[in-house]
Amino acid sequence: MAEVREFLRLQEARSLLDELAAGAEHLSRIVTGVRPLAYSADQGLTDVDVHAGLEQALLLLRHKLPPGVGVVRDLAPDARTVRGRPADLALVWLNLLDNAVDAVGEHGTITLRTRRDGDHVVVDVDNTGPTVPPEVLDRVFDAFFTTKPIGKGTGLGLATSLAVVAQQHHGELTLSSSDGVTRARVVLPG
Numbered sequence: 757m758a759e760v761r762e763f764l765r766l767q768e769a770r771s772l773l774d775e776l777a778a779g780a781e782h783l784s785r786i787v788t789g790v791r792p793l794a795y796s797a798d799q800g801l802t803d804v805d806v807h808a809g810l811e812q813a814l815l816l817l818r819h820k821l822p823p824g825v826g827v828v829r830d831l832a833p834d835a836r837t838v839r840g841r842p843a844d845l846a847l848v849w850l851n852l853l854d855n856a857v858d859a860v861g862e863h864g865t866i867t868l869r870t871r872r873d874g875d876h877v878v879v880d881v882d883n884t885g886p887t888v889p890p891e892v893l894d895r896v897f898d899a900f901f902t903t904k905p906i907g908k909g910t911g912l913g914l915a916t917s918l919a920v921v922a923q924q925h926h927g928e929l930t931l932s933s934s935d936g937v938t939r940a941r942v943v944l945p946g
């Protein structure tokens with residue numbers, strides 16, 4: 757009987773820990789989403805290393821990356837630097853990569869590509885996976901729009917990323933999808 761009680765206590769402790777972990781993850785997502793807007797005033801414009809930012813985001817999401825997903829880097833040396841707000845752009849890369857990791861599934865490829873286009877830098881985060889239907893693409897930048905299960909997505913990642921890219925940096929952020937490849941494209945003055 758004592759063993760059974762002990763077992764039940766352990767079970768309870770375990771489910772409590774699971775809940776705590778889920779809560780912490782949820783909270784960190786919300787903070788990630790809101791921070792760029794909350795703290796945007798105290799950052800000035802500096803040279804921002806886009807390639808380092810992408811690597812950093814990848815590192816933070818490493819634990820979510822299934823072993824069957826490959827990461828390809830196609831980074832142009834002359835597209836490394838933009839003028840911007842480093843912390844806010846870091847969260848853009850994190851949000852875009854987070855979406856790519858969620859969408860790519862257990863097997864597939866995520867490609868990080870940069871190139872210079874005149875006085876702009878183009879950053880593509882591509883993932884293989886199901887093609888996103890047009891009626892979803894139409895709404896992905898709406899705040900709180902998510903197709904993810906309750907508790908997983910808040911639907912703020914792209915809305916806040918758009919605010920950072922378009923309003924703060926006078927750039928462009930688009931999501932497109934065809935033939936099993938979805939592409940988040942950021943164009944920044946650089």
Ligand SMILES: Nc1ncnc2c1ncn2[C@@H]1O[C@H](COP(=O)(O)OP(=O)(O)OP(=O)(O)O)[C@@H](O)[C@H]1O
Binds near residue numbers: 855
């Ligand atoms: N790379 C992608 N591939 C497929 N669908 C995507 C991709 N990126 C975004 N989406 C779609 O756009 C929706 C909105 O994305 P967004 O990042 O704003 O919110 P979320 O990922 O659902 O939640 P959050 O980012 O707040 O955790 C997603 O739920 C998904 O349906």
Ligand SMILES: [Mg+2]
Binds near residue numbers: 851855
């Ligand atoms: Mg997201």
